[in-house]
Amino acid sequence: MNIQIFGTSKCFDTRKAERYFKERRIPFQRIDLLRYGMSGGEFDSVLRAVGGIDNLINWESKDPEVLLMKYMEDKRAKEDKVFDNPKLLKTPIVRNGKQATVGYCPQVWENWK
Numbered sequence: 001m002n003i004q005i006f007g008t009s010k011c012f013d014t015r016k017a018e019r020y021f022k023e024r025r026i027p028f029q030r031i032d033l034l035r036y037g038m039s040g041g042e043f044d045s046v047l048r049a050v051g052g053i054d055n056l057i058n059w060e061s062k063d064p065e066v067l068l069m070k071y072m073e074d075k076r077a078k079e080d081k082v083f084d085n086p087k088l089l090k091t092p093i094v095r096n097g098k099q100a101t102v103g104y105c106p107q108v109w110e111n112w113k
Helices: 012-023 040-050 064-071 075-084
Strands: 003-007 028-032 093-096 099-102
Touching: 003 012, 012 028, 040 075, 040 093, 040 099, 064 075
Parallel strands: 003 028
Antiparallel strands: 003 093, 093 099
């Protein structure tokens, strides 16, 4: 397994995900979204794995940009906006090759081999 955890240092669920993999002695790579972001290939792979941009956006965020996203019709413009502003992403994003989850999902991670 090649686990990548994209998140922020202040995110409680990101820390829980890291703890989940540490407790099971599964090696992972932690990537700070605000500092490093995602590459274009990683972003596209996660988009396909989670079923689209609407599943990646943190709709509960108080960021005013999230309000704008609710009314954007153009899917590509929405993807570009989120790619440029990682604060809008729901965390953690846990990736294992072509598989990915958004949020804390231990039931899914159990089945990853």
